[in-house]
Amino acid sequence: MTNQRVVVTGLGVLAPNGHGLAAFAGALKEGKSGIRFHQHLADAKFGCQVGGIPENVDELQRRYLSDEELLAMNPNMIYAAIAALDAWADAGLRRAPAEADEVDWDTGAIIGTGIGGIDTIAEKLAPKVDAGKVGRLGSTMVEQIMSSGNSARIAGLLGLGNQVSTNSSACNTGTEAVVDAFFRIREGRAVRMLAGGSEGSSKYIWAGFDGMKVLNRTRNDAPTEASRPLSASAAGFIPGSGAGVLMLESLASAQARGARIYAEVLGGYVNCGGHRMGGSMTAPNPSSVRRCIQGAVAMAGIEPKEIGAINGHLTATFADPKEVRSWSEALGLAPERMPLIHSTKSLIGHALGAAGGIECVASVLELHHGFVHGSANCDDLHPEIAPFASRIPHRSVEVPDLDIVAKASFGFGDVNGCVIFKKFRS
Amino acid sequence: MEQEVMGKVVEILRPFVKNADALTAVSMETSILRDLKINSARLVDIVLEIEDAFSIEVSDEAADQVKTVGDAVKLIVENKAA
Numbered sequence: 362m363t364n365q366r367v368v369v370t371g372l373g374v375l376a377p378n379g380h381g382l383a384a385f386a387g388a389l390k391e392g393k394s395g396i397r398f399h400q401h402l403a404d405a406k407f408g409c410q411v412g413g414i415p416e417n418v419d420e421l422q423r424r425y426l427s428d429e430e431l432l433a434m435n436p437n438m439i440y441a442a443i444a445a446l447d448a449w450a451d452a453g454l455r456r457a458p459a460e461a462d463e464v465d466w467d468t469g470a471i472i473g474t475g476i477g478g479i480d481t482i483a484e485k486l487a488p489k490v491d492a493g494k495v496g497r498l499g500s501t502m503v504e505q506i507m508s509s510g511n512s513a514r515i516a517g518l519l520g521l522g523n524q525v526s527t528n529s530s531a532c533n534t535g536t537e538a539v540v541d542a543f544f545r546i547r548e549g550r551a552v553r554m555l556a557g558g559s560e561g562s563s564k565y566i567w568a569g570f571d572g573m574k575v576l577n578r579t580r581n582d583a584p585t586e587a588s589r590p591l592s593a594s595a596a597g598f599i600p601g602s603g604a605g606v607l608m609l610e611s612l613a614s615a616q617a618r619g620a621r622i623y624a625e626v627l628g629g630y631v632n633c634g635g636h637r638m639g640g641s642m643t644a645p646n647p648s649s650v651r652r653c654i655q656g657a658v659a660m661a662g663i664e665p666k667e668i669g670a671i672n673g674h675l676t677a678t679f680a681d682p683k684e685v686r687s688w689s690e691a692l693g694l695a696p697e698r699m700p701l702i703h704s705t706k707s708l709i710g711h712a713l714g715a716a717g718g719i720e721c722v723a724s725v726l727e728l729h730h731g732f733v734h735g736s737a738n739c740d741d742l743h744p745e746i747a748p749f750a751s752r753i754p755h756r757s758v759e760v761p762d763l764d765i766v767a768k769a770s771f772g773f774g775d776v777n778g779c780v781i782f783k784k785f786r787s
Numbered sequence: 788m789e790q791e792v793m794g795k796v797v798e799i800l801r802p803f804v805k806n807a808d809a810l811t812a813v814s815m816e817t818s819i820l821r822d823l824k825i826n827s828a829r830l831v832d833i834v835l836e837i838e839d840a841f842s843i844e845v846s847d848e849a850a851d852q853v854k855t856v857g858d859a860v861k862l863i864v865e866n867k868a869a
Contacts, residue, residue, distance in 0.1 A: 428802045430830070459805075499832040 362549030368785055370553075370750045372610030373444035374722045377601050377709045380421060381447065386726045388708065389734035390757045394585035395709045405564055405626030408639030409576035411584040413710035414562040417740065434514060435481045435503035436602070440715070441472050441559035442518060444604035448555055449519060452608040453620055457520060466613075467552035470512050471542050472559060472606060473534035475714030478506040480563035508730055511559050511604075512530060520576035532674065532772035533631070534558045535605060536715025539780050540629035542609045547586025552614045557718025559604035566713070567600040570697075575643075575769040576600060588711075590675040590704035590737040591685070591746055591753060595753030598676040601710030603716030607725065608673040622785040623725050627765070628660030634775035644680060645771045647687050653738060654691035654769060657779035661765075665692035668700040668781075670733045672724045672761065672768040674706035676711050682745035684771065689749070696748035700767070707737040721780060724766040728784040731761040789815075792841075792860045799836045800856075803829045805822060814859030 377395025379385040388395070395413045402410040422431060422439050425446055434442070449456065473722055486506060489497050498693040504510050509527040516525040524545065530537045535558030542556035560566065570576050580587035588599040615622050632653050634646025658665055660780050671688055675681050689699055705720045712719055727733055736758040742750055767778040803825045804810055810823070819825050824845055825833070834850045837843070837859065844868040853859050 427805065429805050431827075432802060468795075498867075499835050501832065551807045721833060 363547065363548050365549055366612035367543050367546045367609055367626045368612050368615050368781070369725050370610045370615050371627065372427050372623065372722050372725060373447030373451060373606045374445045374719055375415045375440050375603045375607070376719050377415055377603055380415060382539050382726060385723055386730060386750070387533065389705070389723060389726070390615050390732060392708065392735050392737050392756060394588070394737060396584045396587055398581060398584045400693055407564070407567070407571045408574070408578035409571050409597070409599065410581040411587045411599060412562070412567060413599065413712065416601045429629055433504055433596070435478050435561060436563070436778065437474055437478060437559050437561035438505065438511045438606035440561070440602065442515055444557065444559065444606040445470065445472065445515045445555050447516065447764035448606040448608045452610070454779045460764065466520035466522035468521050469551050470521055470525050470555040471528055471538040472512040472515060472555060472557055473530070473538045474508065474511055474559055474713055475529060475533050475534050476560065476566045477508045479565045480561055481505040481567040483563070494783065500603065506672040507633060515555065523554070527715065530672060530714060530772055530776045530778070531658050531774050532644050532711065532716055533770040533778045534714040534720060534772070534780035535719065536768060536780060537631050539607060539609070539626070539721050540631050541779055543626045546611050547610055554607060555606050556607035557721065558693070558714045558716070559718070560602050560712055560714040561629050562602035564771040574656065575679065575727050582746070584718040586738050588677055588678040588706050588707050589738040591681050591736055591743060592677070593741045593743045595681060595743065596679040598678055598706065599710035601650070601716070603712050603715050603719060605720070605722040607718070607721055618709060622787070623729050624782045625785050626785050627781040628657045629658060629778070629780045630656035630775070631778045632656065636775050638725040640775040642775065643773050645777065646775055647683060648777065650684070650687040650771060651691040653728050653777035653779050654767070657767070657781050658692070661781040663765060665750065666698065667693055668692070668765050668767050669763045670701040670703065670727065670766045672720055672766060673702055673704050674769055674771045676706055680721045683744050683747055692743060696753060699752045701733045701754060701758070701760070702752050703733055704736045705734070712740045717778065718755045720770070721768050724782055725758065726767045728782055730764055730765055732757050733763065744787065791812060792863050794858060795840060796837070796856060796859050796863070799833060799840060800825065803833060813856060813862060815855065818854060818855045819856065820854070821869055841867065848860065
Protein backbone atom coordinates (compact mmCIF):
# COMPACT_ATOMS: atom_id res chain seq x y z
CA MET A 362 0.00 0.00 0.00
CA THR A 363 2.78 2.44 -0.88
CA ASN A 364 2.55 5.87 -2.43
CA GLN A 365 -0.39 6.85 -0.26
CA ARG A 366 -1.34 10.47 -0.61
CA VAL A 367 -0.89 12.28 2.69
CA VAL A 368 -3.06 15.07 4.06
CA VAL A 369 -3.32 17.23 7.17
CA THR A 370 -6.47 16.55 9.17
CA GLY A 371 -5.67 18.18 12.50
CA LEU A 372 -3.62 21.01 13.99
CA GLY A 373 -2.56 21.86 17.52
CA VAL A 374 -0.45 24.79 18.66
CA LEU A 375 0.77 26.37 21.89
CA ALA A 376 2.78 29.41 20.85
CA PRO A 377 4.13 32.44 22.69
CA ASN A 378 1.49 34.59 21.00
CA GLY A 379 -1.49 32.28 21.34
CA HIS A 380 -2.86 28.91 22.31
CA GLY A 381 -5.17 27.13 19.91
CA LEU A 382 -5.96 27.69 16.27
CA ALA A 383 -8.29 30.67 16.57
CA ALA A 384 -5.99 32.59 18.90
CA PHE A 385 -2.83 31.72 16.96
CA ALA A 386 -4.28 32.47 13.52
CA GLY A 387 -5.71 35.70 14.91
CA ALA A 388 -2.35 36.65 16.40
CA LEU A 389 -0.60 36.00 13.09
CA LYS A 390 -3.18 38.08 11.21
CA GLU A 391 -2.91 40.97 13.67
CA GLY A 392 0.87 40.79 13.84
CA LYS A 393 0.65 40.17 17.57
CA SER A 394 4.03 39.39 19.11
CA GLY A 395 4.58 36.84 21.86
CA ILE A 396 7.96 38.26 22.86
CA ARG A 397 8.13 39.70 26.38
CA PHE A 398 10.76 40.91 28.79
CA HIS A 399 11.48 38.23 31.41
CA GLN A 400 12.85 39.35 34.78
CA HIS A 401 14.43 35.99 35.55
CA LEU A 402 16.72 36.40 32.52
CA ALA A 403 17.83 39.83 33.74
CA ASP A 404 18.39 38.41 37.22
CA ALA A 405 20.56 35.68 35.68
CA LYS A 406 22.53 38.34 33.78
CA PHE A 407 21.56 37.18 30.30
CA GLY A 408 22.52 39.51 27.46
CA CYS A 409 19.18 38.86 25.77
CA GLN A 410 16.44 39.32 28.39
CA VAL A 411 13.42 38.88 26.14
CA GLY A 412 11.88 35.72 24.78
CA GLY A 413 8.73 33.92 23.78
CA ILE A 414 7.00 31.76 26.39
CA PRO A 415 3.41 30.49 26.07
CA GLU A 416 1.20 32.23 28.62
CA ASN A 417 -1.12 30.88 31.35
CA VAL A 418 0.23 27.34 31.06
CA ASP A 419 -0.08 26.76 34.84
CA GLU A 420 -3.83 27.08 34.51
CA LEU A 421 -4.06 25.58 31.02
CA GLN A 422 -2.22 22.38 31.90
CA ARG A 423 -4.83 21.39 34.47
CA ARG A 424 -7.47 21.34 31.75
CA TYR A 425 -5.50 18.76 29.80
CA LEU A 426 -3.56 16.75 32.35
CA SER A 427 -4.22 15.18 35.72
CA ASP A 428 -2.17 15.91 38.82
CA GLU A 429 -0.80 12.38 38.59
CA GLU A 430 0.36 12.96 35.02
CA LEU A 431 1.82 16.39 35.81
CA LEU A 432 4.00 14.91 38.60
CA ALA A 433 6.26 13.50 35.89
CA MET A 434 6.07 16.16 33.18
CA ASN A 435 8.31 19.15 32.55
CA PRO A 436 7.31 22.13 30.37
CA ASN A 437 8.63 20.52 27.16
CA MET A 438 6.36 17.54 27.73
CA ILE A 439 3.43 19.68 28.85
CA TYR A 440 3.61 21.93 25.79
CA ALA A 441 3.86 18.90 23.49
CA ALA A 442 0.94 17.14 25.18
CA ILE A 443 -1.34 20.17 24.94
CA ALA A 444 -0.61 20.63 21.24
CA ALA A 445 -0.92 16.91 20.48
CA LEU A 446 -4.22 16.56 22.34
CA ASP A 447 -5.49 19.64 20.49
CA ALA A 448 -4.43 18.19 17.12
CA TRP A 449 -6.12 14.89 17.98
CA ALA A 450 -9.40 16.63 18.86
CA ASP A 451 -9.11 18.94 15.86
CA ALA A 452 -8.81 15.84 13.66
CA GLY A 453 -12.21 14.78 14.97
CA LEU A 454 -10.87 11.82 16.90
CA ARG A 455 -12.14 10.82 20.33
CA ARG A 456 -9.92 9.83 23.23
CA ALA A 457 -10.73 6.36 24.50
CA PRO A 458 -10.29 6.15 28.29
CA ALA A 459 -7.26 4.14 29.47
CA GLU A 460 -9.61 1.60 31.04
CA ALA A 461 -10.90 0.72 27.56
CA ASP A 462 -7.49 -0.92 27.13
CA GLU A 463 -7.40 -0.28 23.37
CA VAL A 464 -4.30 0.50 21.34
CA ASP A 465 -4.48 2.36 18.02
CA TRP A 466 -1.97 0.32 16.04
CA ASP A 467 -2.32 2.53 13.00
CA THR A 468 -1.45 5.86 14.62
CA GLY A 469 1.96 6.99 15.80
CA ALA A 470 3.83 10.15 16.67
CA ILE A 471 7.10 11.79 15.75
CA ILE A 472 7.33 14.82 17.99
CA GLY A 473 10.82 16.16 18.25
CA THR A 474 12.75 18.45 20.51
CA GLY A 475 16.06 20.19 20.14
CA ILE A 476 17.31 20.38 23.70
CA GLY A 477 14.69 18.47 25.68
CA GLY A 478 14.51 18.02 29.45
CA ILE A 479 17.58 20.01 30.43
CA ASP A 480 15.59 21.97 33.02
CA THR A 481 14.81 18.78 34.94
CA ILE A 482 18.47 17.83 34.81
CA ALA A 483 19.72 21.23 35.89
CA GLU A 484 17.12 21.99 38.55
CA LYS A 485 16.34 18.60 40.05
CA LEU A 486 18.74 15.87 39.03
CA ALA A 487 22.22 17.37 38.98
CA PRO A 488 22.00 19.13 42.38
CA LYS A 489 20.83 15.95 44.13
CA VAL A 490 23.36 13.72 42.40
CA ASP A 491 26.20 16.10 43.23
CA ALA A 492 25.05 16.25 46.86
CA GLY A 493 25.22 12.47 47.14
CA LYS A 494 21.43 12.18 47.25
CA VAL A 495 20.65 9.86 44.35
CA GLY A 496 18.23 8.06 46.68
CA ARG A 497 16.13 11.23 46.91
CA LEU A 498 15.53 11.55 43.17
CA GLY A 499 12.29 9.60 43.09
CA SER A 500 10.88 7.76 40.12
CA THR A 501 10.00 10.57 37.76
CA MET A 502 13.39 11.72 36.52
CA VAL A 503 14.12 9.36 33.64
CA GLU A 504 10.89 9.92 31.72
CA GLN A 505 11.46 13.68 31.91
CA ILE A 506 15.12 13.77 30.94
CA MET A 507 15.11 11.13 28.26
CA SER A 508 14.98 12.89 24.92
CA SER A 509 11.85 10.98 23.95
CA GLY A 510 9.90 12.12 26.99
CA ASN A 511 7.56 14.33 25.02
CA SER A 512 6.47 11.72 22.47
CA ALA A 513 6.45 8.90 25.02
CA ARG A 514 3.99 10.68 27.30
CA ILE A 515 1.70 11.50 24.36
CA ALA A 516 1.69 7.83 23.37
CA GLY A 517 0.22 6.97 26.77
CA LEU A 518 -2.31 9.77 26.73
CA LEU A 519 -3.67 8.59 23.37
CA GLY A 520 -2.98 4.85 23.28
CA LEU A 521 -0.77 5.09 20.21
CA GLY A 522 0.49 1.82 18.78
CA ASN A 523 2.50 2.71 15.69
CA GLN A 524 5.97 4.28 15.75
CA VAL A 525 6.40 6.73 18.61
CA SER A 526 9.62 8.67 18.52
CA THR A 527 11.31 11.97 19.22
CA ASN A 528 13.51 13.14 16.41
CA SER A 529 16.13 15.78 16.91
CA SER A 530 17.80 17.96 14.31
CA ALA A 531 18.15 21.29 16.08
CA CYS A 532 16.22 24.08 14.38
CA ASN A 533 15.02 21.65 11.70
CA THR A 534 13.43 19.27 14.21
CA GLY A 535 9.75 20.09 13.72
CA THR A 536 9.94 20.28 9.94
CA GLU A 537 11.89 17.02 9.77
CA ALA A 538 9.24 15.36 11.95
CA VAL A 539 6.59 16.33 9.41
CA VAL A 540 8.73 14.99 6.55
CA ASP A 541 9.45 11.70 8.34
CA ALA A 542 5.79 11.23 9.27
CA PHE A 543 4.82 12.01 5.68
CA PHE A 544 7.11 9.28 4.34
CA ARG A 545 5.88 6.75 6.91
CA ILE A 546 2.27 7.21 5.89
CA ARG A 547 3.17 7.36 2.21
CA GLU A 548 4.84 3.97 2.49
CA GLY A 549 1.79 2.54 4.20
CA ARG A 550 3.52 1.92 7.53
CA ALA A 551 1.04 4.06 9.43
CA VAL A 552 -2.37 5.51 8.69
CA ARG A 553 -1.99 8.56 10.93
CA MET A 554 0.97 10.27 12.52
CA LEU A 555 1.10 13.17 14.90
CA ALA A 556 4.11 15.19 13.78
CA GLY A 557 5.81 18.31 15.03
CA GLY A 558 8.02 19.56 17.80
CA SER A 559 8.18 21.08 21.25
CA GLU A 560 10.71 22.96 23.33
CA GLY A 561 10.71 24.12 26.93
CA SER A 562 11.34 27.68 28.03
CA SER A 563 14.00 27.22 30.69
CA LYS A 564 16.88 29.67 30.93
CA TYR A 565 19.12 26.60 30.77
CA ILE A 566 17.90 25.96 27.24
CA TRP A 567 18.55 29.54 26.19
CA ALA A 568 21.83 30.11 28.03
CA GLY A 569 24.09 28.45 25.46
CA PHE A 570 22.74 30.64 22.67
CA ASP A 571 23.23 33.76 24.80
CA GLY A 572 26.76 32.62 25.60
CA MET A 573 27.68 32.27 21.95
CA LYS A 574 26.34 35.79 21.31
CA VAL A 575 23.80 34.73 18.72
CA LEU A 576 20.81 36.29 20.50
CA ASN A 577 19.74 39.92 20.07
CA ARG A 578 20.87 41.84 23.16
CA THR A 579 19.96 45.27 21.83
CA ARG A 580 16.18 45.46 22.37
CA ASN A 581 15.57 44.37 25.96
CA ASP A 582 13.62 47.60 26.41
CA ALA A 583 11.40 46.91 23.39
CA PRO A 584 10.50 43.22 23.42
CA THR A 585 8.01 43.20 20.55
CA GLU A 586 10.61 44.87 18.33
CA ALA A 587 13.41 42.49 19.24
CA SER A 588 12.83 39.70 16.70
CA ARG A 589 13.86 41.28 13.42
CA PRO A 590 14.24 38.70 10.62
CA LEU A 591 14.97 40.21 7.18
CA SER A 592 15.89 43.58 8.66
CA ALA A 593 19.02 45.69 8.35
CA SER A 594 19.09 45.89 12.16
CA ALA A 595 18.77 42.15 12.78
CA ALA A 596 21.21 41.41 15.60
CA GLY A 597 20.59 37.79 16.46
CA PHE A 598 17.53 35.70 17.14
CA ILE A 599 15.12 35.81 20.04
CA PRO A 600 14.56 32.52 21.87
CA GLY A 601 11.07 31.06 21.89
CA SER A 602 9.28 27.96 23.16
CA GLY A 603 6.04 26.02 22.92
CA ALA A 604 4.78 23.28 20.62
CA GLY A 605 3.21 22.76 17.22
CA VAL A 606 1.71 19.43 16.15
CA LEU A 607 0.02 18.35 12.92
CA MET A 608 -2.10 15.26 12.39
CA LEU A 609 -0.94 13.74 9.12
CA GLU A 610 -3.19 11.05 7.67
CA SER A 611 -3.53 9.01 4.52
CA LEU A 612 -6.01 10.59 2.15
CA ALA A 613 -7.81 7.26 1.94
CA SER A 614 -8.36 7.14 5.68
CA ALA A 615 -9.34 10.80 5.89
CA GLN A 616 -11.95 10.41 3.19
CA ALA A 617 -13.24 7.11 4.57
CA ARG A 618 -14.06 8.71 7.93
CA GLY A 619 -15.23 12.00 6.48
CA ALA A 620 -12.47 14.03 8.12
CA ARG A 621 -11.99 17.71 7.42
CA ILE A 622 -8.85 18.04 5.29
CA TYR A 623 -6.81 21.23 5.56
CA ALA A 624 -4.09 20.53 3.05
CA GLU A 625 -2.15 17.87 1.24
CA VAL A 626 1.55 17.29 1.84
CA LEU A 627 2.80 17.14 -1.72
CA GLY A 628 6.41 16.54 -0.90
CA GLY A 629 9.18 16.78 1.62
CA TYR A 630 12.97 16.64 1.68
CA VAL A 631 15.68 16.61 4.30
CA ASN A 632 19.43 16.75 3.82
CA CYS A 633 22.65 18.07 5.32
CA GLY A 634 25.42 20.31 4.07
CA GLY A 635 28.27 18.35 5.59
CA HIS A 636 29.83 21.51 7.09
CA ARG A 637 31.56 22.12 3.79
CA MET A 638 31.04 24.30 0.70
CA GLY A 639 30.44 27.26 2.99
CA GLY A 640 28.59 25.31 5.65
CA SER A 641 29.63 24.80 9.26
CA MET A 642 28.13 23.60 12.54
CA THR A 643 26.19 26.86 12.74
CA ALA A 644 25.97 28.14 9.15
CA PRO A 645 24.19 26.49 6.23
CA ASN A 646 25.91 25.20 3.11
CA PRO A 647 24.03 27.16 0.42
CA SER A 648 24.31 24.29 -2.07
CA SER A 649 22.63 21.91 0.35
CA VAL A 650 19.89 24.46 1.02
CA ARG A 651 19.18 24.72 -2.70
CA ARG A 652 19.22 20.93 -3.12
CA CYS A 653 16.75 20.59 -0.25
CA ILE A 654 14.29 23.11 -1.66
CA GLN A 655 14.61 21.69 -5.16
CA GLY A 656 14.22 18.16 -3.85
CA ALA A 657 10.96 19.03 -2.14
CA VAL A 658 9.63 20.89 -5.15
CA ALA A 659 10.57 18.03 -7.50
CA MET A 660 8.87 15.48 -5.29
CA ALA A 661 5.79 17.67 -5.12
CA GLY A 662 5.67 17.64 -8.89
CA ILE A 663 4.97 21.37 -9.10
CA GLU A 664 6.45 24.33 -10.94
CA PRO A 665 8.20 26.79 -8.59
CA LYS A 666 5.94 29.57 -9.80
CA GLU A 667 2.94 27.71 -8.36
CA ILE A 668 4.22 28.42 -4.85
CA GLY A 669 2.19 31.26 -3.39
CA ALA A 670 4.18 31.82 -0.23
CA ILE A 671 7.39 30.82 1.48
CA ASN A 672 7.39 30.41 5.25
CA GLY A 673 11.12 30.75 5.74
CA HIS A 674 13.53 29.74 8.45
CA LEU A 675 14.53 33.43 8.74
CA THR A 676 15.75 33.83 12.30
CA ALA A 677 17.22 37.38 12.26
CA THR A 678 20.85 36.37 11.98
CA PHE A 679 23.36 37.20 9.27
CA ALA A 680 22.03 34.15 7.40
CA ASP A 681 18.70 35.77 6.43
CA PRO A 682 19.88 37.51 3.21
CA LYS A 683 21.65 34.32 2.10
CA GLU A 684 18.48 32.33 2.73
CA VAL A 685 16.37 34.65 0.61
CA ARG A 686 18.90 34.42 -2.21
CA SER A 687 19.01 30.64 -1.86
CA TRP A 688 15.25 30.44 -2.26
CA SER A 689 15.45 32.60 -5.37
CA GLU A 690 18.23 30.51 -6.89
CA ALA A 691 16.67 27.19 -5.90
CA LEU A 692 13.31 28.11 -7.38
CA GLY A 693 14.88 29.78 -10.41
CA LEU A 694 12.70 32.83 -9.85
CA ALA A 695 13.91 36.41 -10.15
CA PRO A 696 13.19 38.58 -7.10
CA GLU A 697 10.08 40.20 -8.52
CA ARG A 698 8.67 36.79 -9.49
CA MET A 699 9.24 35.16 -6.15
CA PRO A 700 6.41 33.93 -3.93
CA LEU A 701 5.57 36.05 -0.91
CA ILE A 702 8.21 35.51 1.76
CA HIS A 703 7.60 35.77 5.49
CA SER A 704 8.98 34.82 8.88
CA THR A 705 6.77 33.56 11.69
CA LYS A 706 9.79 33.96 13.97
CA SER A 707 9.31 37.72 13.80
CA LEU A 708 6.27 37.22 16.06
CA ILE A 709 7.18 34.22 18.21
CA GLY A 710 10.97 34.13 18.22
CA HIS A 711 12.93 30.99 17.42
CA ALA A 712 11.26 28.13 19.24
CA LEU A 713 14.14 25.76 18.47
CA GLY A 714 12.81 22.19 18.47
CA ALA A 715 9.26 23.53 18.32
CA ALA A 716 9.92 26.04 15.52
CA GLY A 717 9.29 23.78 12.55
CA GLY A 718 6.15 22.37 14.16
CA ILE A 719 4.64 25.75 15.05
CA GLU A 720 5.62 27.21 11.67
CA CYS A 721 4.14 24.27 9.72
CA VAL A 722 0.91 24.82 11.67
CA ALA A 723 1.09 28.51 10.72
CA SER A 724 1.60 27.61 7.05
CA VAL A 725 -1.42 25.29 6.98
CA LEU A 726 -3.58 27.86 8.78
CA GLU A 727 -2.59 30.44 6.19
CA LEU A 728 -3.62 28.08 3.39
CA HIS A 729 -6.86 27.29 5.17
CA HIS A 730 -7.83 30.92 5.77
CA GLY A 731 -6.27 32.41 2.65
CA PHE A 732 -3.79 34.89 4.10
CA VAL A 733 -0.06 35.42 4.50
CA HIS A 734 0.94 37.11 7.74
CA GLY A 735 3.33 40.03 7.74
CA SER A 736 6.85 39.85 9.04
CA ALA A 737 7.17 42.27 11.95
CA ASN A 738 10.15 44.53 12.46
CA CYS A 739 11.62 44.61 8.96
CA ASP A 740 10.54 48.04 7.77
CA ASP A 741 14.29 48.62 7.56
CA LEU A 742 14.76 45.77 5.11
CA HIS A 743 18.32 44.45 4.84
CA PRO A 744 19.92 46.08 1.77
CA GLU A 745 20.73 42.70 0.20
CA ILE A 746 17.06 41.77 0.44
CA ALA A 747 15.90 45.07 -1.11
CA PRO A 748 15.34 43.51 -4.56
CA PHE A 749 12.69 41.29 -2.94
CA ALA A 750 10.91 44.15 -1.13
CA SER A 751 7.66 43.83 -3.05
CA ARG A 752 7.42 40.18 -2.03
CA ILE A 753 7.79 40.80 1.70
CA PRO A 754 4.54 41.86 3.38
CA HIS A 755 4.96 43.85 6.61
CA ARG A 756 1.32 43.42 7.51
CA SER A 757 -0.96 40.48 6.78
CA VAL A 758 -2.34 40.24 3.28
CA GLU A 759 -5.43 38.40 2.20
CA VAL A 760 -4.61 35.84 -0.47
CA PRO A 761 -7.91 34.06 -1.10
CA ASP A 762 -6.45 31.92 -3.87
CA LEU A 763 -3.36 30.90 -1.85
CA ASP A 764 -2.78 27.36 -3.04
CA ILE A 765 0.73 26.18 -2.18
CA VAL A 766 3.05 27.12 0.70
CA ALA A 767 6.66 26.00 0.93
CA LYS A 768 7.99 25.72 4.49
CA ALA A 769 11.67 25.19 5.24
CA SER A 770 13.96 25.10 8.24
CA PHE A 771 17.75 25.19 8.30
CA GLY A 772 19.31 24.04 11.54
CA PHE A 773 22.52 24.02 13.53
CA GLY A 774 24.46 21.05 12.30
CA ASP A 775 23.95 22.29 8.73
CA VAL A 776 20.71 20.31 8.43
CA ASN A 777 17.82 21.26 6.17
CA GLY A 778 14.19 20.36 5.74
CA CYS A 779 11.50 21.53 3.35
CA VAL A 780 7.79 20.65 3.07
CA ILE A 781 5.32 21.60 0.34
CA PHE A 782 1.71 22.06 1.49
CA LYS A 783 -1.18 22.44 -0.98
CA LYS A 784 -4.65 23.57 0.00
CA PHE A 785 -7.03 20.63 -0.28
CA ARG A 786 -10.07 21.02 -2.43
CA SER A 787 -12.27 17.95 -2.59
CA MET B 788 -2.76 8.66 66.58
CA GLU B 789 -3.33 6.03 63.90
CA GLN B 790 -6.34 7.93 62.53
CA GLU B 791 -4.32 11.14 62.30
CA VAL B 792 -1.45 9.37 60.57
CA MET B 793 -3.86 7.65 58.18
CA GLY B 794 -5.37 11.02 57.28
CA LYS B 795 -1.95 12.38 56.38
CA VAL B 796 -1.06 9.24 54.42
CA VAL B 797 -4.25 9.57 52.36
CA GLU B 798 -3.30 13.16 51.49
CA ILE B 799 0.19 12.01 50.48
CA LEU B 800 -1.36 9.34 48.23
CA ARG B 801 -3.96 11.67 46.69
CA PRO B 802 -1.89 13.16 43.79
CA PHE B 803 -0.77 9.68 42.75
CA VAL B 804 -4.30 8.26 42.54
CA LYS B 805 -5.64 8.41 38.98
CA ASN B 806 -9.27 7.96 39.99
CA ALA B 807 -10.09 10.19 42.98
CA ASP B 808 -13.28 8.18 43.69
CA ALA B 809 -11.11 5.34 44.96
CA LEU B 810 -10.13 7.45 47.98
CA THR B 811 -13.66 8.07 49.24
CA ALA B 812 -13.91 4.57 50.74
CA VAL B 813 -10.30 4.26 51.86
CA SER B 814 -9.52 2.16 54.94
CA MET B 815 -6.50 0.55 56.56
CA GLU B 816 -7.12 -2.52 54.36
CA THR B 817 -7.06 -0.57 51.08
CA SER B 818 -4.39 -1.96 48.74
CA ILE B 819 -2.20 0.78 47.31
CA LEU B 820 -1.58 -0.93 43.99
CA ARG B 821 -4.78 -2.93 43.51
CA ASP B 822 -7.52 -0.74 45.01
CA LEU B 823 -6.04 2.71 44.43
CA LYS B 824 -4.47 1.60 41.14
CA ILE B 825 -1.36 3.65 41.84
CA ASN B 826 1.43 3.15 39.30
CA SER B 827 3.93 0.84 41.00
CA ALA B 828 6.79 3.00 39.70
CA ARG B 829 5.54 5.83 41.95
CA LEU B 830 5.88 3.87 45.23
CA VAL B 831 9.41 5.26 45.41
CA ASP B 832 8.06 8.81 45.40
CA ILE B 833 5.38 8.00 47.98
CA VAL B 834 8.02 6.63 50.38
CA LEU B 835 10.09 9.81 49.91
CA GLU B 836 7.04 11.95 50.70
CA ILE B 837 6.31 9.89 53.82
CA GLU B 838 9.92 10.24 54.96
CA ASP B 839 9.74 14.02 54.53
CA ALA B 840 6.29 14.46 56.08
CA PHE B 841 7.03 12.40 59.18
CA SER B 842 10.81 13.02 59.47
CA ILE B 843 11.62 9.32 59.41
CA GLU B 844 13.87 7.09 57.37
CA VAL B 845 12.43 4.06 55.64
CA SER B 846 14.75 1.28 54.51
CA ASP B 847 14.28 -0.25 51.08
CA GLU B 848 13.36 -3.56 52.72
CA ALA B 849 10.72 -1.94 54.91
CA ALA B 850 9.33 -0.02 51.92
CA ASP B 851 8.95 -3.28 49.97
CA GLN B 852 6.66 -4.66 52.74
CA VAL B 853 4.12 -1.84 52.42
CA LYS B 854 1.12 -3.11 50.44
CA THR B 855 -1.85 -1.43 52.13
CA VAL B 856 -2.63 1.95 53.64
CA GLY B 857 -2.54 0.21 57.02
CA ASP B 858 0.99 -1.11 56.35
CA ALA B 859 2.13 2.48 55.69
CA VAL B 860 0.44 3.78 58.85
CA LYS B 861 1.96 1.04 61.03
CA LEU B 862 5.40 1.66 59.51
CA ILE B 863 5.18 5.35 60.37
CA VAL B 864 3.87 4.77 63.90
CA GLU B 865 6.61 2.18 64.63
CA ASN B 866 9.30 4.49 63.22
CA LYS B 867 8.13 7.43 65.33
CA ALA B 868 8.03 5.26 68.43
CA ALA B 869 11.56 3.97 67.88
